[in-house]
Amino acid sequence: MSSALSRAHPQEVLPVNDVAFTDGNLTWTRAGASEKVNRDEILFILEAPGTNVVGPEFIICCLKEVPEDGENPFQLSLFRSAEIPAEVPRQYIIRDVPSYLRHGVDNKVDVIVSTKSGMELALRVWEDVLRHLWQLIAGLGEQHTLKTHGPQATSSELYYRLTITQSAETIRGFSKGLWSSDNQGSTSRTIVLLSGDGGVVDLLNGSDQDSSHASLPLMALLPLGTGNALFHSMHKPLYQNPGPSPLVHGLRTLFQGTPSDLPVFRASFSSGSRIVTFADKANATGESSDNAEFAREETEVSHLNGAIVASYGFHSSIVYESDTPEYRVHGNKRFGMVAQELLRESHPYTAQVSIRRPGSSKFEAIPRDTHAYVLATLVSNLERTFTISPASKPLQGQLRLVHFGPVGGERTMDVMMQAYNEGKHVDIKWDDGEQVGYDEVEEVQVVILEEDERWRKVCIDGTIVEVPKGGQMNVSMLERGPFRVLADSRLLRG
Numbered sequence: 001m002s003s004a005l006s007r008a009h010p011q012e013v014l015p016v017n018d019v020a021f022t023d024g025n026l027t028w029t030r031a032g033a034s035e036k037v038n039r040d041e042i043l044f045i046l047e048a049p050g051t052n053v054v055g056p057e058f059i060i061c062c063l064k065e066v067p068e069d070g071e072n073p074f075q076l077s078l079f080r081s082a083e084i085p086a087e088v089p090r091q092y093i094i095r096d097v098p099s100y101l102r103h104g105v106d107n108k109v110d111v112i113v114s115t116k117s118g119m120e121l122a123l124r125v126w127e128d129v130l131r132h133l134w135q136l137i138a139g140l141g142e143q144h145t146l147k148t149h150g151p152q153a154t155s156s157e158l159y160y161r162l163t164i165t166q167s168a169e170t171i172r173g174f175s176k177g178l179w180s181s182d183n184q185g186s187t188s189r190t191i192v193l194l195s196g197d198g199g200v201v202d203l204l205n206g207s208d209q210d211s212s213h214a215s216l217p218l219m220a221l222l223p224l225g226t227g228n229a230l231f232h233s234m235h236k237p238l239y240q241n242p243g244p245s246p247l248v249h250g251l252r253t254l255f256q257g258t259p260s261d262l263p264v265f266r267a268s269f270s271s272g273s274r275i276v277t278f279a280d281k282a283n284a285t286g287e288s289s290d291n292a293e294f295a296r297e298e299t300e301v302s303h304l305n306g307a308i309v310a311s312y313g314f315h316s317s318i319v320y321e322s323d324t325p326e327y328r329v330h331g332n333k334r335f336g337m338v339a340q341e342l343l344r345e346s347h348p349y350t351a352q353v354s355i356r357r358p359g360s361s362k363f364e365a366i367p368r369d370t371h372a373y374v375l376a377t378l379v380s381n382l383e384r385t386f387t388i389s390p391a392s393k394p395l396q397g398q399l400r401l402v403h404f405g406p407v408g409g410e411r412t413m414d415v416m417m418q419a420y421n422e423g424k425h426v427d428i429k430w431d432d433g434e435q436v437g438y439d440e441v442e443e444v445q446v447v448i449l450e451e452d453e454r455w456r457k458v459c460i461d462g463t464i465v466e467v468p469k470g471g472q473m474n475v476s477m478l479e480r481g482p483f484r485v486l487a488d489s490r491l492l493r494g
Contacts, residue, residue, distance in 0.1 A: 011132040013059055013078040021085040026060065028081065037062050037077075040244045043251050045084060046136055047095045058084045059136060063129060065245055073121070074128045074247075078136070094255060097137055100218055100486070101160075101255070106187045109160040112171060114195035114224065122194040122224040123164065125247070130194070130222070134160070137255060160192075171199050175206020178217060189217040190486075192254065196225010197308055201461040203483065204264060204305040218259050220486040222250040229308045233379035234394045237491055246384065249488070257486035263378050263397035264481030266303055267310045267460045270471030274298040276457070276464050278324055298466075305482070306461040309382065310475045311375040312446050313349045314412065316459035317342055323464070343413055348372070348406035350450050355401060356443040363445060366437070372406045373415070376444045376475050380423070389438075390423030394491045399477060401444055402426065403437040443476040 016028040016035070024039035037060070046059040057080060064075040084093075103109040113126045163174060178189070193199050203219065223231040223246045232239075235249045244252075277297045309315070318338050321327060327334035348370035354363040376399055380392040389400045404415065407430070415436060418425035429435040448467050450456045458465050458473050467473060 013080045016079045021087040100190045103159040108189045111192045113164045117196040118225040171202035172206045175203045179207045188215045192220045194222045218484045229382045232381045232384045258489040259484045260487040262485040264478045268303045268474045272468040304460040308461045309377045311459045313373045319459045320457045320464045343409035346409045352447040354445045355441045368405045375402045387423030401439045447472040
């Protein structure tokens, strides 16, 4: 783990004149030439107090993403202006450092950069974008503090604790430290996570600490994983096409968001259940090379916390088998390869699945002995365009179960394709009476009756657990999760 108390280093701020706001876009002149910035690339505008009687100055922060530019895919531009048009929506303006980003006696701020998440761009985003924005925001706070409280005031809001992951265990180890006696005196803590869903899972499962702690840590997400299910589901109502990128949404939420409860479920397992992973013996990070030698690792587990999905059947098999040595050498293509193989086999998963509906104390059995797909979820989307639960709203906290029987590879593929069609799979019914089930639930129980261990895997937010024959998984909500999460205030109002 690389950890340090740090200051960011500033990026050049360019002066502009004659700023105008037309059709949602900003235009201005710089060095005698006219320039235009698309509204989808505007992060926010900082209003600095100013140091003279003329009044405040404004710093316009813009981010252009150019994925095909391997050298500079994230292009942050900063522009200084003496005035901003009155037509600019107030939601763009930031006047002070949010309290949750002030690192001091009453609040600790951590930035975690997950170097191996997704396309391994988290460190680039930190170095090229976020640290420069942080310096600007911190400088704004320092000017405000000096103006309000005088030259003897402290400027602790400049600081944060930076952690750059060194292995697959870095974030989970960090989470364990959150609940140590050394950290119990802190009033509050903010964790800025540049990661995918795996980083969220590691934070949720880093400790068995219950959620009775008076001030829960606040998690802020920047979507730098592969699926980013939690982030996309939280921001889905804001998405437009065209529109701001997920990263732009994430940065806006980071500096202008509102803390909210993060709904969390607990998946409990029978005795003898084990987390199963494959680790590269020669590489502590768990990242594979073409000629890597893998070792299967197993860890006993009684429960896992999750914020996204608990599944059995087709979904869990894809996640598990794509992570085995035979498929990891194919990179991201492995998911599609595994899915095609599983569709050809169309294995009927033998299990007893029961649900307890909201307001009921009794379980009712799903009337089938074999299944193709059993997936309980708290979120709407598993990917930005893959809507698994169209009725789910951001941070709603309602578990829903999507399920159907062994209907064959062609029908299963149809279901998956309709999930990419804004979640229309939940309306599918076939002429022979088979259909996709979609239910609100308080609890799900899956008793697995398979002989072959290959078909006894369940998936909790990407973590694979092997359950013994006759063993079971129970999924239900925690009364209070161990973290809060930073959300866009417009969605909370809705």
